[in-house]
Amino acid sequence: MNVKKLLRGPFIYILLAIVAVWIGSSLITMSGFKEVSTQQGLAFLKDGKVSSAKIVDVEQRVDLTLSSADPKYGEQVQFYYVAPRGTEVVTAVTDAAPKDGYTDEVPQPNWFLSALSFLLPIILIGLFFWLMLSGMQGGGNKVMQFGKSRAKLVTKESPKVTFDDVAGADEAIEELQEIKDFLKEPAKFQAVGARIPKGVLLYGPPGTGKTLLARAVAGEAGVPFYSISGSDFVEMFVGVGASRVRDLFEQAKQNAPAIIFVDEIDAVGRHRGAGLGGGHDEREQTLNQLLVEMDGFDPKTNVILIAATNRPDILDPALLRPGRFDRQIGVDAPDLLGRKKILEVHGRGKPLAKGVDLEVVARKTPGFTGADLANVLNEAALLTARSNAQLIDNRALDEAIDRVIAGPQRRTRVMKDKEKLITAYHEGGHALAAAAMNYTDPVTKITILPRGRALGYTMVLPLEDKYSITRNELLDQLTYAMGGRVAEELIFHDPTTGASNDIEKATATARKMVTEFGMSATVGSVKLGQSQGEVFLGRDMGHQRDYSERLAERVDAEVRALLEQAHDEAWQVISDNRDILDRLAAELLEHETLDHNQIAEIFTDINKLPERPQWVSSEKRPLSDRPPIAFPKAKAPIDEGAVDGGVDSGAAASEEATKPSRKRASNPRPATA
Numbered sequence: 001m002n003v004k005k006l007l008r009g010p011f012i013y014i015l016l017a018i019v020a021v022w023i024g025s026s027l028i029t030m031s032g033f034k035e036v037s038t039q040q041g042l043a044f045l046k047d048g049k050v051s052s053a054k055i056v057d058v059e060q061r062v063d064l065t066l067s068s069a070d071p072k073y074g075e076q077v078q079f080y081y082v083a084p085r086g087t088e089v090v091t092a093v094t095d096a097a098p099k100d101g102y103t104d105e106v107p108q109p110n111w112f113l114s115a116l117s118f119l120l121p122i123i124l125i126g127l128f129f130w131l132m133l134s135g136m137q138g139g140g141n142k143v144m145q146f147g148k149s150r151a152k153l154v155t156k157e158s159p160k161v162t163f164d165d166v167a168g169a170d171e172a173i174e175e176l177q178e179i180k181d182f183l184k185e186p187a188k189f190q191a192v193g194a195r196i197p198k199g200v201l202l203y204g205p206p207g208t209g210k211t212l213l214a215r216a217v218a219g220e221a222g223v224p225f226y227s228i229s230g231s232d233f234v235e236m237f238v239g240v241g242a243s244r245v246r247d248l249f250e251q252a253k254q255n256a257p258a259i260i261f262v263d264e265i266d267a268v269g270r271h272r273g274a275g276l277g278g279g280h281d282e283r284e285q286t287l288n289q290l291l292v293e294m295d296g297f298d299p300k301t302n303v304i305l306i307a308a309t310n311r312p313d314i315l316d317p318a319l320l321r322p323g324r325f326d327r328q329i330g331v332d333a334p335d336l337l338g339r340k341k342i343l344e345v346h347g348r349g350k351p352l353a354k355g356v357d358l359e360v361v362a363r364k365t366p367g368f369t370g371a372d373l374a375n376v377l378n379e380a381a382l383l384t385a386r387s388n389a390q391l392i393d394n395r396a397l398d399e400a401i402d403r404v405i406a407g408p409q410r411r412t413r414v415m416k417d418k419e420k421l422i423t424a425y426h427e428g429g430h431a432l433a434a435a436a437m438n439y440t441d442p443v444t445k446i447t448i449l450p451r452g453r454a455l456g457y458t459m460v461l462p463l464e465d466k467y468s469i470t471r472n473e474l475l476d477q478l479t480y481a482m483g484g485r486v487a488e489e490l491i492f493h494d495p496t497t498g499a500s501n502d503i504e505k506a507t508a509t510a511r512k513m514v515t516e517f518g519m520s521a522t523v524g525s526v527k528l529g530q531s532q533g534e535v536f537l538g539r540d541m542g543h544q545r546d547y548s549e550r551l552a553e554r555v556d557a558e559v560r561a562l563l564e565q566a567h568d569e570a571w572q573v574i575s576d577n578r579d580i581l582d583r584l585a586a587e588l589l590e591h592e593t594l595d596h597n598q599i600a601e602i603f604t605d606i607n608k609l610p611e612r613p614q615w616v617s618s619e620k621r622p623l624s625d626r627p628p629i630a631f632p633k634a635k636a637p638i639d640e641g642a643v644d645g646g647v648d649s650g651a652a653a654s655e656e657a658t659k660p661s662r663k664r665a666s667n668p669r670p671a672t673a
Contacts, residue, residue, distance in 0.1 A: 033063055033078040041079030042089070045096040052100035053093050058107055062089060065100070160219035166212055167345045168338030168370055172202070172329045176217050179304060183221045183257045186302055197326040198294055199305040201265075203312040204331035207371030210308035213331065214261045217306065224258040226251065230267030233286045241268065241286030249293040249303070257302030265307040269315045287316060294324045333369050335465045336362050346374045350381055353391040361397055366462055368404075376400045405459075407452025415455065422488065423448045423456040424588040426498055428581050429487025429574055430458040430480060435603045436573035437476035438611065443603075446584075447593040455498070471519045471615060474509060478566035479573075479609075481506040486570040487581065510562040511555070518617065520558045525617055528555065569609055576607045 036044075044050055044064055052065040061080050069075040081089050093102050163173050182189050182196050189196070202210040218225030226248060233241040252258040262268075272284050294305060307325070309315065319325060334342060339362035347358065365373060377392075379400035384392045402409070415423070427446050434440045445459040460480070485499035518525030528547050545552070574581055584602050587594060594602075 033076045034073050036073055036077045036079050038079050038081050038085070040073075041077065042092050044077070045092045048096060050096055050098045052098050053096070053102035054105055055090065055093065055102065056105050056107060060086070062093070067099075161212065161215040162219045163216050165345060166209060166216050167341035168334030169209055169213060169331055170338070172213055172331050173216075175327060175329050176200070176213060177220075179306075180217055180220045183223050183259070183302055183304070186257070196302060197304065198323065199307065199325035199327070201312065201315075201320070201325040201328045202306065202308045202331055203310070203328065205333060205369060206310050207369035208331045208333060209370045210331050211261075211263055212370075214259075214263075214306045214308060218259055218261070221257075221259065223302075224252070224255045225261065226258065227261045227263070230262055230264045230269065233268050241283070242289035245286060245289040245293055252303045258304075260303065260305045262305065262307045264309060265319075266309045266311045266314055269307075269309075269319050271314055271316050272318075287319070291316075291318055291324065294319075333367055336366075339365055339368060339373060342370050342373045343377065346377045350377060351391050353393040356392065356394055356397065360394075361401070363463075364398075364401055364461065366465060372404055376404050379403050402451065406454060406457055410450040410452075413450045413455075415450070419455070420448060420589060421585070422492065422496060422498070424585040425487045425491050425581070426484040426496075427456045427458050428584040428588060429483040429485075429570070430502075431483075431584065431599065432574055432577055432581050432603075432606070433483025433486070433570045434458070434460055434476075434480040435599075435606055436577060436609050437479055438608060439470065439473040440476045440480055442596070443599050444596045445594070446588060446599060448588050449592050471513070471517075472612065474513055474517075474519070475562070475566065475569075475612070478506050478509060478562060479569040481509075482563070482566045482570045483574065486567060486574055490571065490574055490578075491581075506563060506566065507559065510559045510566075513562065514555050514558045521615070521617055522558055523551070523554060573607070573609050580606055 041062060041064060044066065045053070049066050049068070049070075050064050051067045054063040055061075056063065059080075060083065061078055063076070063078045066073075066075050066077065070077070163177070166173060179197065179200060182194075186196065202213060204210060214227075215225075228248065233244050248260065252260050268283060268286050268290065270283070270287075272287060305325075312320075312328070320328070336359075340359050343358040343361055361376070365376065368376070376397070377400070380392050380396040383396045383399055384390075387396075389396075399409075427448060431443045431446050434443050441460045441462040443458060444461045446456075448456040451457065481502045482499075484502055485495055488495040488499070513519040514523055515528040518527075528551070529545055547555075580602060584594075587598065587602065591598075
């Protein structure tokens, strides 16, 4: 605990008050008598050295005034005695017969000490509760200020973030630029009858820069900027959230033009009535007050509410209607050009080697968000500093990308020769199945070095950004996912548990093809199951099956058929290219890691899988007499290993299939595999 903060707090005053009370009571009870032992006091009485004596009842004390001052104790002394010796003490005083006599005294209670003993516990208890309530409100002197807003005001002196610091979100910047212009020059818009948007909702995956965009608007507009989290509104006391909303908007109106930024608004803006009891709880009161404040703005009041969320699907519809959040801006993961610009922004101030090309790095990181790219450059800088180098080179960047995707390399994990051989054939089966397919992305890297939770992994990267995925591409991904398991069966006839994650991904993809994507001729183009349930019941409890048991059996049969087809295709291509698989495994055992150029050389004479028959959505519909349109082939990979690192795309599906996930390496095999 900070000593200076403690001294500025109320604890020092409590300590001073206790010390003052102790000193005051000591002064009041101070009598000037020096205490001696009982034996010494009785000796003074027996020797006739006492001129006067006073016996104090209750306290069992005797005060003596000596005829002449004792060199050691002085003139006035006192001693205490125990109750059994009371008779002896009285007899000693009587026999001594002091010349000035002796007296008896019954002490009267001190009114000050009595009042203090009664009031002191009450004062201490009151101070304790005062400190507790102050601490609940952030400490200091904010006693009972529950309803005050906790928003942080960003002043002009704070470090500014501008649109120059934001890259990869050009459309969002263009929309927010208009907000900045309206705050700076409202008359230009009001002259043509334009009305300021009351609210702007930024939504998108985590790490795409929503909070950074809001800070950039504040830095560009140069107006008061109130920042608060959605969870800061809700407290354990009923009515606190609504009071804080009122206080926040009142402050913003008094300092208009102003911007209010609410981060993670889904904490307070969830759909009403979605709880188990459906009651009118504290969160709903806060949301109701927020709706009233947003709708109650004066049209000429230049106050804009900017909110950010990762879950726009669970927000209350009343919050999203025009007149509240008039503008909803999606902030997605950047494309190739956006990733390059983001890398340039985060590369400022970092010493990059001359051979580093940020466009190559951008090609290696499809699907990465702004936060991921910032982490890549930071990891590269850390690795450079760890190796005592001065410049960040391509080697550090490649290692940083691998660390972000699959985790740090585990150099301490030593595998036996048999496990290395199994891992080499497993990853070789993945790579061979991917390369033999007609619709998969190029294999860019294979390694049998443990990294993260995987003992080895195969990286497959698209050469261009993708925003949708075809049925044949999904079927190829199923075959690619089963390649490792098929290689183990074909070579060792004794598969391991290493394919468990591959099977899990393939099963999930196949099920989505049947129940969501309408890619099954037997089931048809039907959406089966509810993907969104009650927002408070959790992901598993909220999912409900809305189809019959008979249809469920058909779905299971279709999923199994797709996986069996993928298994058969993987078996066919690996059997047809057995010599290539053996060579690939041997190269992996020798070099442990193969890059794009080495892989391309090994796969020069690979036998591709024959084209699949043309698929129609129903067996009742005839095939088209026209051949399908041929799509242009992807560009060739750039030189110098431009795509020699990336992600094992595994068995992706839906929107997630169009971009790499964070960890798609093969499932880690236990040491006893």
